[in-house]
Every structure is written in structure tokens, then in C-alpha cells.
Amino acid sequence: MTGILTASDVGKSYGSGDTRMAIIDGLNLSIAKGEFVSLVGPSGCGKTTLLMCLSGLLSPNLGKVGFKGQVVTAPPIGLSVVFQDYSRSLLPWKTNLDNVLFGMRRVTGMDAAQKKARALEILEAVGLPGFAGHYPWQVSGGMQQRVAIARGIASQSELLLLDEPLAAVDAQTRADMQDLLLDLAKRFDQTCVLVTHDVEEAVYMADRVLVLGPRPTRVVREIVVDLPKPRDQISTREAPAFLHARHEVMELIRSMRQGKALS
Amino acid sequence: MTRQTRIALWGLLVPLAILALWQVAAMLQRTPLFPGPGKVALAIWANYPVILRELGITLLRAVVGFGLAAVTMIPLGIFLGRVRVIGRVLEPLMDMLATLPPPAIIPLVMLFAGTGDGAKVVIIAYAAAVPLLMNTYEASHSIHPMLSRVARSLHLSRFETMRLIDLPSSLPMIATGARLAIASSLLVSVTSEMLLATNGIGTFLQRSQETFKIDAGLAGIAFISLAGIIVNAGVFRLEKNWLFWHYRDQRPAE
Amino acid sequence: MIPGIAVLAEKFRVPICIALVLGVWQIVFVLGVVNEKYFPSIPTIAVAFGQMLTDGSVIAAWATTFLRALIGLIGAALLGVALAIVSDLSPILSRGIRYVSDVLQPIPPAAFVPMAVFMLGLGSKLYAFVIILVTVWPPYLNGVAALAGVGPVQLNTGRMFGLTNWGLLWRVKLPAALPEIFTGIRYAATISLIAVIVSEMLAGRDGIGFMIFKKAFAMRTPEVFGLMFLVAINGVLLNGLVNLLRRGLTGWHMRMMERSE
Numbered sequence: 026m027t028g029i030l031t032a033s034d035v036g037k038s039y040g041s042g043d044t045r046m047a048i049i050d051g052l053n054l055s056i057a058k059g060e061f062v063s064l065v066g067p068s069g070c071g072k073t074t075l076l077m078c079l080s081g082l083l084s085p086n087l088g089k090v091g092f093k094g095q096v097v098t099a100p101p102i103g104l105s106v107v108f109q110d111y112s113r114s115l116l117p118w119k120t121n122l123d124n125v126l127f128g129m130r131r132v133t134g135m136d137a138a139q140k141k142a143r144a145l146e147i148l149e150a151v152g153l154p155g156f157a158g159h160y161p162w163q164v165s166g167g168m169q170q171r172v173a174i175a176r177g178i179a180s181q182s183e184l185l186l187l188d189e190p191l192a193a194v195d196a197q198t199r200a201d202m203q204d205l206l207l208d209l210a211k212r213f214d215q216t217c218v219l220v221t222h223d224v225e226e227a228v229y230m231a232d233r234v235l236v237l238g239p240r241p242t243r244v245v246r247e248i249v250v251d252l253p254k255p256r257d258q259i260s261t262r263e264a265p266a267f268l269h270a271r272h273e274v275m276e277l278i279r280s281m282r283q284g285k286a287l288s
Numbered sequence: 289m290t291r292q293t294r295i296a297l298w299g300l301l302v303p304l305a306i307l308a309l310w311q312v313a314a315m316l317q318r319t320p321l322f323p324g325p326g327k328v329a330l331a332i333w334a335n336y337p338v339i340l341r342e343l344g345i346t347l348l349r350a351v352v353g354f355g356l357a358a359v360t361m362i363p364l365g366i367f368l369g370r371v372r373v374i375g376r377v378l379e380p381l382m383d384m385l386a387t388l389p390p391p392a393i394i395p396l397v398m399l400f401a402g403t404g405d406g407a408k409v410v411i412i413a414y415a416a417a418v419p420l421l422m423n424t425y426e427a428s429h430s431i432h433p434m435l436s437r438v439a440r441s442l443h444l445s446r447f448e449t450m451r452l453i454d455l456p457s458s459l460p461m462i463a464t465g466a467r468l469a470i471a472s473s474l475l476v477s478v479t480s481e482m483l484l485a486t487n488g489i490g491t492f493l494q495r496s497q498e499t500f501k502i503d504a505g506l507a508g509i510a511f512i513s514l515a516g517i518i519v520n521a522g523v524f525r526l527e528k529n530w531l532f533w534h535y536r537d538q539r540p541a542e
Numbered sequence: 543m544i545p546g547i548a549v550l551a552e553k554f555r556v557p558i559c560i561a562l563v564l565g566v567w568q569i570v571f572v573l574g575v576v577n578e579k580y581f582p583s584i585p586t587i588a589v590a591f592g593q594m595l596t597d598g599s600v601i602a603a604w605a606t607t608f609l610r611a612l613i614g615l616i617g618a619a620l621l622g623v624a625l626a627i628v629s630d631l632s633p634i635l636s637r638g639i640r641y642v643s644d645v646l647q648p649i650p651p652a653a654f655v656p657m658a659v660f661m662l663g664l665g666s667k668l669y670a671f672v673i674i675l676v677t678v679w680p681p682y683l684n685g686v687a688a689l690a691g692v693g694p695v696q697l698n699t700g701r702m703f704g705l706t707n708w709g710l711l712w713r714v715k716l717p718a719a720l721p722e723i724f725t726g727i728r729y730a731a732t733i734s735l736i737a738v739i740v741s742e743m744l745a746g747r748d749g750i751g752f753m754i755f756k757k758a759f760a761m762r763t764p765e766v767f768g769l770m771f772l773v774a775i776n777g778v779l780l781n782g783l784v785n786l787l788r789r790g791l792t793g794w795h796m797r798m799m800e801r802s803e
């Protein structure tokens with residue numbers, strides 16, 4: 026398999042002996058450079074666990090994860106994670122700007138002034154001009170989320186792994202953030218893997234949707250979303266291709282749920 | 289006059305009433321062994337140069353002992369909290385140390401190291417070490433796992449993680465430990481001077497008793513209290529400046 | 543493999559710690575780095591400790607010290623809670639008591655002893671005075687904070703059921719504040735033990751504190767270690783008693799905390 030990020034026959038379980046619980050089993054995927062891929066699956070199916078394995082923060086029990094042709098054993102440079110628990114992932118004793126700069130510690134070929142200029146540029150791009158000097162706990166949850174995204178991009182990232190970044194924001198902010206994310210991915214050349222349990226969001230954002238099965242999870246279906254970019258909150262959501270993809274994913278998820286209910 | 293200042297002023301009646309009662313009791317007793325606040329005030333005036341000098345010696349030793357404990361125990365606590373297995377295994381040992389009241393080691397250290405400055409500094413360092421180590425370990429041990437993940441995904445080395453993530457996020461509890469350690473250092477500093485008399489405010493108190501100058505002794509105590517109040521206020525200021533992010537009084541900007 | 547060892551090590555951590563201490567001790571002894579006079583071997587200490595346990599005077603000193611700490615602690619806890627209640631009733635008295643605590647709290651127990659000896663003698667009055675004076679502050683400070691922190695919902699619930707101000711204090715505020723007060727009492731127990739040991743060392747008549755000092759001057763190192771061990775046991779006992787009482791009075795709170803974890 027080729028691609029910037031690959032997973033082959035990945036298996037992961039927690040615990041051992043009687044309390045052993047298989048979370049991922051025989052999962053394969055490949056993400057091409059520049060793609061925007063959504064991973065959808067029900068809560069608790071192992072999405073966060075999968076993302077941890079893909080990022081090198083957890084090592085899978087079985088199989089291999091590869092990033093740019095190298096086997097991943099620890100978080101590689103060029104890959105960054107925006108955690109589901111984003112507010113905890115920011116350092117409260119640093120300002121938003123310093124949090125972003127903290128993500129740039131390993132960035133080479135820039136002096137301090139250039140780093141700062143770059144960090145400010147990214148903060149502005151995520152819609153936070155004027156909040157660089159604030160502390161994360163002085164701004165709202167949605168803004169903290171953007172700081173976390175800015176930190177991810179700033180660390181010379183090529184691949185962003187986003188774990189349910191919009192699960193906790195209200196509907197309007199959510200739509201804005203979706204468009205912002207798409208815009209950022211293009212502007213900063215990011216390949217993106219977005220984990221979500223919201224089917225509409227998965228389809229709206231992605232070039233390709235991977236549907237995850239119930240635990241122990243693996244990719245059960247791949248749906249290519251053939252919609253033009255840039256996406257538009259109103260017209261994209263009315264396009265036949267959007268409705269078609271949405272229908273397919275929802276039906277699949279419903280059948281999985283019924284299957285579970287029967288078994 | 290606001291309600292707050294009114295309360296603050298009326299409140300002064302409580303210490304004033306205590307002082308008045310004390311004065312009356314002393315006047316009834318008529319013995320230099322039970323001087324009243326008036327006598328103590330005169331003694332303060334008569335003895336303050338000596339008291340300040342001796343107190344300075346005491347505080348200097350306390351600072352050196354506390355400093356020694358801080359530079360060794362804070363890193364050790366971070367390390368034990370981070371390298372989980374070692375920390376967990378050694379927990380009972382730390383608990384054992386915590387059950388022993390620090391002054392109980394004074395006679396022992398005296399046996400090993402005599403009664404000089406070195407011995408006293410060792411005792412103070414031990415007294416300060418226990419609360420510093422316990423609190424630093426507890427803090428670093430219970431850091432949210434999310435922060436370790438952040439550290440790893442930002443490619444920090446182990447040492448950098450301890451310095452840039454574990455240390456700052458442990459600071460609030462380290463501050464609690466430091467406050468206990470400061471009280472403890474002052475306590476054993478004075479006690480050891482009283483027992484192993486050479487110099488310092490403790491020795492001054494002991495001499496005052498031996499020469500029946502109780503008023504001078506109480507004057508010395510007044511200065512100890514003052515020093516304690518000043519140190520506490522200083523610590524409070526430092527905490528406000530360094531740990532504002534922990535106490536976060538500001539509301540979100542949105 | 544490595545995780546297996548780690549789990550095993552954690553399971554047996556108490557014996558490991560004891561073995562570690564004894565082992566290092568014995569190695570230092572055998573190497574003879576420190577003069578044997580100051581650094582007796584483990585068996586020597588054990589023998590000395592055993593002999594002390596059969597020696598009536600040591601047991602008596604032990605009991606004396608423990609009782610002093612216990613009685614002082616009880617007095618300090620009751621006084622501390624009383625002061626906290628008074629502070630809760632009157633803002634002016636609250637401020638006034640706070641002035642007094644700010645002034646007295648930084649003073650170490652040792653400083654009081656020589657000044658009080660002439661007026662109070664070397665007996666129980668001295669110990670009660672010194673211990674209570676330094677031990678009362680944690681229960682008092684925690685009590686004030688906890689009583690002030692009882693939420694309006696709880697208070698209004700009480701009022702709705704027709705409780706008077708006194709009823710509110712006894713039935714709502716004090717029970718709600720007890721867990722935090724006990725945190726203060728636990729800290730007070732530590733201070734109480736320190737205060738007794740220090741006072742005994744300075745008063746120089748009886749108790750374990752005095753005995754340690756006497757043995758140290760006589761260069762009876764093994765006995766010094768044995769006595770230190772007894773002091774530590776006092777700490778464990780006192781803590782155990784406080785915890786027992788806490789479990790009885792605030793068991794609901796402890797179970798609630800366990801559940802929320």
C-alpha cells in the first residue's frame with residue numbers, strides 16, 4: 026500500500042486475561058497525500074483508540090502503521106493530533122501564542138522571530154487575531170479548540186489527525202468551524218483525518234468516508250464523496266451526491282445497530 | 289467607610305481585649321515571671337538590635353536548609369512521579385518518613401554531626417524535605433495523562449517533559465508543600481537552637497529564660513511572629529504572580 | 543516481561559521498602575563508613591528495642607507522650623470548631639479571631655515552652671497550653687472555610703423545612719463542613735505530636751521526647767533509634783484514631799468520594 030498514512034492489519038486490545046477487551050481487529054486503511062478523509066463510527070467503537078495507534082501514541086498489538094513509508098513506533102515529525110479533550114491538552118500557564126510556539130519547539134530553519142511571526146499568522150488564520158496574549162482558560166471552548174488546531178498546524182505538520190473536534194460546539198459555530206477546517210487544510214497543505222460520529226459532518230467535509238464497524242472495529246465500507254470543492258453549507262448539503270452518500274452511510278450504520286440488537 | 293473596613297476596625301477589639309486582659313492579669317500577679325504587654329513593649333524597644341541579629345542568624349539557617357531541600361526534593365518528586373514504578377514502590381518509604389515528627393531527629397543528628405551549623409542545616413533540610421517531596425510526588429504522580437500525550441506528540445524528551453510540563457503543572461501543589469516546609473523549617477530551626485545552644489533566636493529565648501528575662505523572651509517571640517507574617521505574605525504574593533493561571537479568576541473573554 | 547516485574551514489585555512494595563532500608567543500613571554498617579557507636583547494626587537496634595518494650599519506664603513514657611498528644615488534640619479540635627462557629631455567627635468576631643491567629647500561627651511550639659514554664663510548671667498545664675496554642679489553627683481555619691462554603695441550595699432546603707438559624711447550623715452547616723474540618727484535624731494531629739516531643743525535650747522531665755535526648759547525651763545510639771521508632775508508632779496510632787472517628791462521623795462523604803472516582 027502507498028499513501029502518506031497506512032495501517033495494515035492493525036489490532037489493538039486493552040487489558041489482559043479475563044479483562045482483555047479487543048478494540049480494533051484487522052483494520053486496514055491508506056490515506057493519500059492531500060486527502061481529507063472522515064472516519065465515522067458509533068461512540069465507544071474505538072475511534073480514539075484508532076487515532077492514538079495511527080499517531081504512534083499507542084502501539085498496536087498487531088499489524089503496522091506507516092507514515093511516509095516509515096513504520097510508526099513513536100509520534101513522527103510531520104504528524105499532529107488534535108485531541109478530543111482539547112481543553113486539557115493546552116497548557117494553562119502559557120498564553121495562546123506560547124501554546125502555539127510550544128508546538129514549534131522542534132521546527133527547524135526558523136529563528137525565534139520567524140517562529141513568532143508564523144505562530145501569529147496561524148492564530149489569525151484560525152480566527153483568533155487579538156487573542157494571542159490571552160490564556161486558554163480566558164477564552165471559550167470553541168476558541169480553545171482553534172488554539173489546539175493552530176498548535177497542530179504550527180508544528181510543521183503535513184498530516185492532521187482530528188478527534189471529534191466539533192462534538193462539543195453549538196450548531197452554528199459548528200458549521201463555521203467545518204468551513205474553517207476545510208479552508209485551513211487547503212491553505213496550509215494539510216492531509217486530514219477527521220474522526221466524528223456525525224454522519225452529515227463526515228460526508229460534508231470529506232473526499233472519502235471510511236465507516237467503522239462495531240467493536241472490535243475495522244473499516245467496513247469506503248465511500249468516495251464526489252462533490253466539488255469548496256463545499257457550501259447550503260448547496261453541498263442539497264446536492265444529490267451528498268444525499269446519496271449520506272443515505273448509504275446511515276443505512277449501513279442502522280443495519281449494524283440492528284445486527285447488534287439481534288445478536 | 290465601607291462595611292469591610294468597619295468590620296476590620298471593630299475586629300481589632302478582639303486582640304485589644306486579649307491584650308487588656310493579659311495586662312490586668314499581669315498587674316495582679318506582680319512578678320517579673322509574668323510580664324504584661326506593657327513590659328513586653330518596653331523589652332522590644334530595649335532588645336530589638338540583639339533580637340534582629342539573632343533572628344537573622346536563625347532565618348539564614350532556615351533558608352539554607354529549605355533551599356537544600358527544595359533543590360533536591362522537587363526534582364526527586366517529579367522524577368518519582370514520572371517514573372511511575374519506582375515512585376509507587378517507594379510510597380511506603382515516603383509515608384514512613386512522614387510519620388516521624390522532624391524534631392525527633394534532632395538528638396540523632398546531634399550524635400552524628402555535633403551541634404554546629406552543619407548539623408542544624410541538616411535537621412532543617414530534613415524537616416523541609418518531607419512535605420516538599422510528598423507534595424511534589426503527589427502532584428507529578430497525578431498529572432492528567434493527556435499532558436503526557438501532548439508531550440509525546442510534540443516530541444519532547446523525557447527531561448524536557450519533566451521540566452516543561454510536569455514541573456509547571458505540579459507547581460500549585462509544590463507551593464502547598466513549600467508553605468508547610470517553611471513552617472517546618474522555622475520550627476526546627478528555632479527548636480534546634482534551643483536544644484543545641486550556640487546562637488540564633490532560639491538560643492536567645494533560652495538565655496532569656498535562664499536569666500528570668502521573660503519580657504525579653506516574649507519580645508523575641510513577637511519578632512518571630514512578625515517574621516512569619518512577612519514570609520507568609522511574601523509567599524502569598526509569589527503564588528499570586530506565578531500561579532495566577534491555576535487560580536484563574538478571570539472569566540472567558542467571549 | 544518488564545510490565546510483569548513492575549506489577550509484582552508494586553504488589554510487594556511494603557516488604558521491598560523494608561528490605562531496602564534494612565539492606566542499605568546493614569551494608570553501610572558492614573562497610574564501616576560510619577563509626578559503630580553512632581551507627582549500630584540492625585540486630586543491635588532490634589535487641590535494644592526489645593529490651594525497651596520490657597522496660598516499664600519506657601512504656602510509661604510512651605503512654606504519657608501519647609496521652610498528652612491525644613488530649614491536646616481533642617482540646618484543640620473542640621476549641622478550633624468552637625472558634626469557627628463563633629466566626630460564622632459574627633463577622634466582627636471572625637475578623638478579630640483571624641488577627642489573633644495570624645499573629646500566633648507562625649510561632650513554633652518550642653518558643654512558648656521556656657516562657658510558660660514559670661507560670662505553668664512542668665506538668666500537664668504546660669502541655670495543654672503549648673499544644674492547644676499551636677494545634678488549634680488548622681481545625682479552626684478549615685472550619686471557617688467549610689462553614690462559609692456551604693451552598694445556598696442546602697441552606698434554602700433547610701429553611702424550607704423550617705429550621706431556625708441554630709437548627710441550620712447544627713443540622714445542615716456543621717455536617718456539611720465536617721469532612722473539611724477533619725482534614726484540618728488530621729493535620730493538627732501531626733502538629734500535636736511535634737509539639738509534645740519538642741516540649742518534652744525542652745521541659746526535660748519526662749516523656750519520650752525527654753528520653754530520646756537523655757539517651758543521645760549518654761551516646762546510647764541503639765536506644766535512640768528504638769525511641770524514634772516509638773515516636774513514629776505514636777504518629778500512626780494518633781492518625782488511626784482520627785481516621786476511625788472520621789469514618790464514623792463523615793462516612794457518607796468518604797463513600798461519596800469513592801463513588802465519584
Ligand SMILES: Nc1ncnc2c1ncn2[C@@H]1O[C@H](COP(=O)(O)OP(=O)(O)O)[C@@H](O)[C@H]1O
Nearest residue numbers: 039040048066067068069070071072073074075
Ligand atoms: N485506556 C483504556 N483502558 C481500557 N479500556 C479503554 C481505554 N481507553 C478506552 N477504553 C475502552 O475502549 C473502548 C473504545 O474507546 P474509544 O477509543 O475512546 O472509543 P470512541 O472514541 O469511539 O468513543 C471503550 O469501550 C472504552 O471504554
Ligand SMILES: [Mg+2]
Nearest residue numbers: 072073109189
Ligand atoms: Mg473518542
